[in-house]
Amino acid sequence: MERLLQQIINGISLGSIYALIALGYTMVYGIIKLINFAHSDIYMLGAFIGYFSMTTLKLGFIPSLLLSMVFCTIIGVVIEKVAYKPLRHATRIAVLITAIGVSLFLEYTTMAIAGANVRSYPPLTGILTKSFMLGNINISMLQILILGITIILMILLQFIVKKTRIGKAMRAVSLDSDAAELMGINVNTTISFTFALGSALAGAAGIMVGIYYNSINPLMGMLPGIKAFIAAVFGGIGIIPGAMIGGYFIGIVEVLVSGYSNSLYRDGVVFAILILVLIIKPTGLLGKNSREKV
Amino acid sequence: MLEIKNLNVHFGVIHALKGISLTVNKGEIVTLIGANGAGKTTTLRTISGLKKPTDGSIILEGKDITNTSAQERVMMGISQAPEGRRVFSAMTVLENLELGAYLRRDKNEIARDLETVYHHFPILADRRKQIAGTLSGGEQQMLAIGRALMSRPRILLLDEPSMGLAPLFVQEIFNIIRDINKAGTTILLVEQNASMALQIANRAYVMETGSIVLSGTGSELMQSEDIKKAYLGG
Numbered sequence: 252m253e254r255l256l257q258q259i260i261n262g263i264s265l266g267s268i269y270a271l272i273a274l275g276y277t278m279v280y281g282i283i284k285l286i287n288f289a290h291s292d293i294y295m296l297g298a299f300i301g302y303f304s305m306t307t308l309k310l311g312f313i314p315s316l317l318l319s320m321v322f323c324t325i326i327g328v329v330i331e332k333v334a335y336k337p338l339r340h341a342t343r344i345a346v347l348i349t350a351i352g353v354s355l356f357l358e359y360t361t362m363a364i365a366g367a368n369v370r371s372y373p374p375l376t377g378i379l380t381k382s383f384m385l386g387n388i389n390i391s392m393l394q395i396l397i398l399g400i401t402i403i404l405m406i407l408l409q410f411i412v413k414k415t416r417i418g419k420a421m422r423a424v425s426l427d428s429d430a431a432e433l434m435g436i437n438v439n440t441t442i443s444f445t446f447a448l449g450s451a452l453a454g455a456a457g458i459m460v461g462i463y464y465n466s467i468n469p470l471m472g473m474l475p476g477i478k479a480f481i482a483a484v485f486g487g488i489g490i491i492p493g494a495m496i497g498g499y500f501i502g503i504v505e506v507l508v509s510g511y512s513n514s515l516y517r518d519g520v521v522f523a524i525l526i527l528v529l530i531i532k533p534t535g536l537l538g539k540n541s542r543e544k545v
Numbered sequence: 546m547l548e549i550k551n552l553n554v555h556f557g558v559i560h561a562l563k564g565i566s567l568t569v570n571k572g573e574i575v576t577l578i579g580a581n582g583a584g585k586t587t588t589l590r591t592i593s594g595l596k597k598p599t600d601g602s603i604i605l606e607g608k609d610i611t612n613t614s615a616q617e618r619v620m621m622g623i624s625q626a627p628e629g630r631r632v633f634s635a636m637t638v639l640e641n642l643e644l645g646a647y648l649r650r651d652k653n654e655i656a657r658d659l660e661t662v663y664h665h666f667p668i669l670a671d672r673r674k675q676i677a678g679t680l681s682g683g684e685q686q687m688l689a690i691g692r693a694l695m696s697r698p699r700i701l702l703l704d705e706p707s708m709g710l711a712p713l714f715v716q717e718i719f720n721i722i723r724d725i726n727k728a729g730t731t732i733l734l735v736e737q738n739a740s741m742a743l744q745i746a747n748r749a750y751v752m753e754t755g756s757i758v759l760s761g762t763g764s765e766l767m768q769s770e771d772i773k774k775a776y777l778g779g
Contacts, residue, residue, distance in 0.1 A: 416647070423633050423644050430631040433593055435619030435648040435696065 270498025275449025291476020297457025327450025645695025
């Protein structure tokens, strides 16, 4: 039982990372029906910016987190403007292939600039190195920090989407972009804003993975990216709470599989979940079966 | 108030609007009737700025607005309740109406217009917290019209408001359209239900395959033998 709880605590940290990345996938899918494969590389860039901020610039964690989020926001918006906006009326497969192209571009540009080597985040200092026991369960301050930041970001996101003007515009565009345009909503601005939000969350996930797992490299986005995408599909792609639930579910399952069976199976199990979801309920946990519009 | 001159619209190689011209005067109800595929919806979409014309001009109160964006046109007073209603199905009735006033900042006036909409459509007031997708077709149509009114339009474009509705609802919707017009909103109404449309319209245009083939007052067209044969069932 204690071992189970311990694994779940560890799974929550990983789940937080997946959930933050999954939110970007799901919001962008919701608004332009694109699986943005470059999203996982924005997360990778977030990790690198955090690294340079903490080493070269010698900034603390929170300033580095903010810097990383701001940088990723800008990159996300630029990618949308340069790569996806010109294809607004193109076929979906054309945009999808472009997204894969952008993904490779980001990975290998980073490799050209920063090198292909694995880099280690600077060691933690102060309170973040501490951990405490709750019964026989070990909880580190770092895990609390990751969960805390994730929860704050999710509450902030819910507030933006539910309560603000631009959030209402986002929901309107994702439900019916033509009708939204008839309300006077600027669809392009709204799409840019969606990319900005998703990328900021990916940036936060990137730097948190850096301090949690310590090592980063230019191709680090690939696997977590796909897993976060699976999390989004599991929760119901296009549905924000679905991505949150999916992220934690996938994170916890992965840690449980590593803990109780062979850690080599953890990726396989996650992909098996994807296959099962697609067979049993392709719309995901919170998805409703919807008719295709004609 | 609204003048369209020699409007041409293409979809790829298809010439959807072949140089149509029409005028809507202040305070009028003008209807555009014709068969499916004649280009009625395309005309409204072009007026709203969702489709760019290849040639011709759209003039609102003397100002050429052909090259303005959809948002600018909403701001200048053009509003549309589109074909098929297109309400935001996962949002509440109130949220839909609030989105209709998206570009406005005058909170008190918005609240007043909300009351006006509820006055025209009392059922929407009862259902303000309900999810729009769960409304009946007629109620959704009312919501679509109410939402379009929330931008406080000078000219309201209505695309097939009677489509798919029970006869009782059709009568009700048309009565309300007349009320909205009496309250001071100019209306351009696209309809397949020609007899109903001609009854409430001051003037009418008949479209066939991308051109306007006939125009006149509502009562003139109702008397026309061609119209009777083609659109009014003998």
